[in-house]
Amino acid sequence: xxxxxxxxxxxxxxxxxxxxxxxxxxxxxxxxxxxxxxxxxxxxxxxxxxxxxxxxxxxxxxxxxxxxxxxxxxxxxxxxxxxxxxxxxxxxxxxxxxxxxxxxxxxxxxxxxxxxxxxxxxxxxxxxxxxxxxxxxxxxxxxxxxxxxxxxxxxxxxxxxxxxxxxxxxxxxxxxxxxxxxxxxxxxxxxxxxxxxxxxxxxxxxxxxxxxxxxxxxxxxxxxxxxxxxxxxxxxxxxxxxxxxxxxx
Amino acid sequence: xxxxxxxxxxxxxxxxxxxxxxxxxxxxxxxxxxxxxxxxxxxxxxxxxxxxxxxxxxxxxxxxxxxxxxxxxxxxxxxxxxxxxxxxxxxxxxxxxxxxxxxxxxxxxxxxxxxxxxxxxxxxxxxxxxxxxxxxxxxxxxxxxxxxxxxxxxxxxxxxxxxxxxxxxxxxxxxxxxxxxxxxxxxxxxxxxxxxxxxxxxxxxxxxxxxxxxxxxxxxxxxxxxxxxxxxxxxxxxxxxxxxxxxxxxxxxxxxxxxxxxxxxxxxxxxxxxxxxxxxxxxxxxxxxxxxxxxxxxxxxxxxxxxxxxxxxx
Numbered sequence: 001x002x003x004x005x006x007x008x009x010x011x012x013x014x015x016x017x018x019x020x021x022x023x024x025x026x027x028x029x030x031x032x033x034x035x036x037x038x039x040x041x042x043x044x045x046x047x048x049x050x051x052x053x054x055x056x057x058x059x060x061x062x063x064x065x066x067x068x069x070x071x072x073x074x075x076x077x078x079x080x081x082x083x084x085x086x087x088x089x090x091x092x093x094x095x096x097x098x099x100x101x102x103x104x105x106x107x108x109x110x111x112x113x114x115x116x117x118x119x120x121x122x123x124x125x126x127x128x129x130x131x132x133x134x135x136x137x138x139x140x141x142x143x144x145x146x147x148x149x150x151x152x153x154x155x156x157x158x159x160x161x162x163x164x165x166x167x168x169x170x171x172x173x174x175x176x177x178x179x180x181x182x183x184x185x186x187x188x189x190x191x192x193x194x195x196x197x198x199x200x201x202x203x204x205x206x207x208x209x210x211x212x213x214x215x216x217x218x219x220x221x222x223x224x225x226x227x228x229x230x231x232x233x234x235x236x237x238x239x240x241x242x243x244x245x246x247x248x249x
Numbered sequence: 250x251x252x253x254x255x256x257x258x259x260x261x262x263x264x265x266x267x268x269x270x271x272x273x274x275x276x277x278x279x280x281x282x283x284x285x286x287x288x289x290x291x292x293x294x295x296x297x298x299x300x301x302x303x304x305x306x307x308x309x310x311x312x313x314x315x316x317x318x319x320x321x322x323x324x325x326x327x328x329x330x331x332x333x334x335x336x337x338x339x340x341x342x343x344x345x346x347x348x349x350x351x352x353x354x355x356x357x358x359x360x361x362x363x364x365x366x367x368x369x370x371x372x373x374x375x376x377x378x379x380x381x382x383x384x385x386x387x388x389x390x391x392x393x394x395x396x397x398x399x400x401x402x403x404x405x406x407x408x409x410x411x412x413x414x415x416x417x418x419x420x421x422x423x424x425x426x427x428x429x430x431x432x433x434x435x436x437x438x439x440x441x442x443x444x445x446x447x448x449x450x451x452x453x454x455x456x457x458x459x460x461x462x463x464x465x466x467x468x469x470x471x472x473x474x475x476x477x478x479x480x481x482x483x484x485x486x487x488x489x490x491x492x493x494x495x496x497x498x499x500x501x502x503x504x505x506x507x508x509x510x511x512x513x514x515x516x517x518x519x520x521x522x523x524x525x526x527x528x529x530x531x532x533x534x535x536x537x538x539x540x541x542x543x544x545x546x547x548x549x550x551x552x553x554x555x556x557x558x559x560x561x562x563x
Contacts, residue, residue, distance in 0.1 A: 012379075017382075017515075018379050018382050018383060020383050027378075027379065027383055094360050095351070095360070095361070096354070096355060096358075096359075096360050096361075099355060121379070121380065122378065122379060123378050124363065124364065124377065124378055124379070124380065125361070125363045126347050126351070126363055127351035127354070127361055127363060128351075129351075130321065130348065130349075130350075130351035130352045130355070131351045131352070131354065131355035132355075133322070133352065134325060134351070134352040134353075134355035134356050135355050135356075137425075138427070139322050139425070139427045139428040140321055140322060140348075140352065140428075141428075142321070142347070142348045143344060143348070145490075155431065158344075159344070159490060159491075160344040160345070160433075161343050161344045161345070161444060161491070161499065162433065162435040162491065163433065163434050163435035163489070163491045164433065164434045164435075164491075165430075165432070165433045165434075166431040166432050166433070167320065167428060167429060167430055167431055168428075168429045168431055169427060169428050169429075170427040170428075173427075179497050180490060214360075215359065215360035215389065215390055215393060216360050216362065216387050216388065216389055216390075217387070217388045218385050218386070218387055218388075219373065219385075219386040219387065219388050220385070220386045221378075221383050221384070221385050221386075222383065222384050222385075222386075223382075223383060223384070224377070224381055224382065224383070224384050224522070227522060227527075227540075227541045227543075228543075229539075229540060229541075230527075230542050230543035230544050230545060231543070231544055231545070232539075232544075232545045232546070232547070233544060233545070233546050234546075235546070235548075236546070236553050236556045236557050236560055237560060239528070239544065239546050239557070240557065240560045240561060242544055243505070243528070243544070246526065248448075248504065248505045248526055249472060249561055
């Protein structure tokens with residue numbers, strides 16, 4: 001294992017309660033705190049742990065997004081990534097375009113492992129890792145809750161609906177991570193200072209020969225339908241009575 | 250005329266109900282002709298179940314030993330080969346479908362619409378973003394194949410009584426050997442499956458211990474319910490992860506959902522808002538769960554649950 005590429009996305013911080021714009025044109029992002037997608041933070045933490053277990057492993061954090069995505073890549077460098085690459089793109093990016101972009105970077109960087117979150121908490125698409133593995137023609141192990149590397153292979157425990165499943169993949173491979181894989185470290189102030197000196201290259205889709213053309217268009221954005229507030233019952237007897245009358249017991 | 254291919258989910262013996270829900274979703278497209286693809290080592294039993302779903306015209310079986318376990322890297326090239334002749338390819342938004350469908354989409358070079366929750370027309374759909382805190386209407390390009398995962402909680406299962414044809418397909422596709430199945434561990438119980446149960450009882454951090462979950466199991470067995478848990482209860486070690494209900498766990502739509510000792514964090518509510526009736530039992534009358542509950546009861550769960558179980562039987 002010599003190189004791990006970690007793909008991260010700049011998203012609205014998970015603590016922010018998002019607001020749909022009244023004209024239905026999207027979600028309001030004015031003055032909203034932006035962060036590294038939490039699942040991608042777990043992916044980076046896993047890369048750093050593999051690096052810390054020994055060997056001469058380089059961790060490269062990459063992203064596609066607006067110029068300000070440099071902030072999130074600096075956070076990644078402060079956590080411990082060795083260097084970063086931003087593919088700057090001001091337009092909206094669909095998962096397939098992100099996958100094509102990461103493939104172009106993977107061809108240049110030739111990582112042994114690509115780690116990323118199972119989904120981004122903004123569009124909840126849950127596609128980029130799988131698409132990247134497909135067009136890279138390499139294995140995928142999604143929803144990882146445990147990753148063990150040995151002899152050019154990774155044994156990955158996956159969180160699936162029925163419980164846990166274990167698969168083995170030959171490296172290089174794409175692994176998308178789930179919540180329970182690890183708890184990401186906190187960034188300390190000296191690390192933030194050090195991160196400022198680490199290399200962060202900025203490139204463009206044009207330079208990689210990739211088109212950002214969208215296949216899907218968003219017609220409108222609406223708040224979800226609210227449930228009606230219900231009734232309160234005074235005791236268990238009344239609860240059972242109401243449920244029986246509704247034919248639910 | 251739209252030709253819809255649904256990727257069936259199964260374990261070799263039983264067709265996962267998520268498949269029947271995808272059929273209902275596909276039936277929402279006017280003039281849809283629906284087929285189901287089944288990949289497995291031996292799909293004879295599940296093929297009969299798929300063919301019996303109302304609205305299904307044909308079932309395509311792809312039986313080969315490499316298909317014994319649903320590995321996305323093995324299934325995807327076969328589905329990409331099957332896709333010619335279809336305008337729409339749907340899969341369930343379960344861990345099976347979420348893993349597999351984007352790999353198929355990328356092989357075909359098309360975008361995917363994830364978690365489709367409503368069909369407006371053949372190329373316009375609604376889906377949730379930001380953990381369900383916003384709903385977008387998405388328009389796809391009719392000149393391309395449409396790949397989608399179907400949010401199973403948004404659709405009822407298609408009825409039986411259909412009589413689709415069944416045919417065995419032989420595909421000349423070379424399969425990769427770089428991905429190998431090792432094994433699975435499930436917390437299987439005799440209780441109904443959480444994802445598809447009509448009745449679900451869930452416990453939160455207020456249960457206080459794994460041992461106290463026995464109270465819920467006992468009540469659940471009395472009324473034939475599945476048992477779930479909040480993320481707080483799972484993180485505290487009271488329940489295994491496969492019991493987790495919510496944005497990062499299972500998104501469910503039972504007839505009745507009984508939340509016991511669950512405060513109602515947004516991420517939990519995201520997983521239950523399609524339930525027909527929500528009952529909340531919590532000692533804190535100000536808990537957010539009461540904002541979405543149809544029926545609420547404030548009180549001590551350790552008194553309420555045993556009494557509930559006693560009264561249900563009378």
